[in-house]
Amino acid sequence: MADKTKLARQFIEAIPHARELGMVLTEIGDGTAEITMAYDKKLIGDPETGVIHGGAVSAVMDTCCGAAVMSHPSAPGGTATIDLRIDYMRAATPGQTIVTRATCHHITRNVAFVRATAMDDDVDRPVATASGAFTVEKGF
Amino acid sequence: MSRPRPEPVQVVKQRRDAALAALVNAVPYIRFLNITFDRRGDELTSVLHFDDKLIGNPFLPAIHGGVTAAFLEVTSVITLNWSHLWPRIESGELDPEDLAAGKLPRQPKTIDFTVDYLRSGLPRDAYARATVNRSGRRYASVHVEAWQDHKDRLFAQATGHFLIPQDSASKG
Known part of the structure; x- marks a missing residue:
């Protein structure tokens, strides 16, 4: 179990785009994962307000969901996104770190089902939620 | 009745390209991902220029799913915004020089976005085109498709819903 978590952590931390966006894996194990992404000017989607682009939120959500799948006790290896839906509840507050949490709530031999939320400092009001289906791969 | 003499082609192109460039270059995240837009008349095709920093799975290697989602969302938002701007630029209501100077109209806000991953993104350039299937007074529904080597x-692909900013919606 600890090995699997370690493997998933190594895998996530080796992703070039995750590094590029400054993603940090803060928690992983048992089908759940938490990834943070600090505010950065290069992520701005609305130059007038400084709010980060929805696409950057999608990227961290996708990574977090994948990490949750790989850490599930029944997952034999890697994973790929089949589909991912994101609902944007509000603009993330400029300057604040995005924290995403994902849970792999069901897994079969072939498909893993995941839900995730993204928050900033105001943890009572999520910035976005996601739900998706992921493949279950035998190896990495 | 004689119709007015058409403008020289370079004047028309310069005006349209300046407006599009202003819209795209204003967004840091689009520059970060290095997405550019080709224009033929009012039709836009976005190009995601490949770079190693876009890799999500270094073993395959494949483009990060989040990059694909972002690319599709950027294409949708710009295409939707462009569809509102086009008639206002052509009628002379909006001056592309004002746009270039930073006086940009407000952008549509994403309500939801659903991405369908059909194949892994190969480590090379990608292209996308979005279709605005409905654009009402407040809400718009946009479909977008992305390919690499073969258009078919x-x-x-993705579908998203967007909230139309009220200042541009009122003028169609």
């Missing part, structure tokens, strides 16, 4: 072999 999509590697991802």
Whole structure:
């Protein structure tokens, strides 16, 4: 179990785009994962307000969901996104770190089902939620 | 009745390209991902220029699913915004020089976005085109398709809903 978590952590931390966006894996194990992404000017989607682009939120959500799948006790290896839906509840507050949490709530031999939320400092009001289906791969 | 003499082609192109460039270059995240837009008349095709920093799975290697989602969302938002701007630029209501100087109209806000991953994104350039299927007073529904080598072999598609900013919606 600890090995699997370690493997998933190594895998996530080796992703070039995750590094590029400054993603940090803060928690992983048992089908759940938490990834943070600090505010950065290069992520701005609305130059007038400084709010980060929805696409950057999608990227961290996708990574977090994948990490949750790989850490599930029944997952034999890697994973790929089949589909991912994101609902944007509000603009993330400029300057604040995005924290995403994902849970792999069901897994079969072939498909893993995941839900995730993204928050900033105001943890009572999520910035976005996601739900998706992921493949279950035998190896990495 | 004689119709007015058409403008020289370079004047028309310069005006349209300046407006599009202003819209795209204003967004840091679009520059970060290095997405550019080709224009033929009012039709836009976005190009995601490949770079190693876009890799999500270094073993395959494949483009990060989040990059694909972002690319599709950027294409949708710009295409939707452009569809509102086009008639206002052509009628002379909006001056592309004002746009270039930073006086940009407000952008549509994403309500939801659903991405369908059909194949893994190969480590090379990708292209996308979005279609505005409905654009009402407040809400718009946009479909977008992305491909790499063959236009008829999509590697991802998405549908999103957007909230129209009220200042541009009122003027169609």
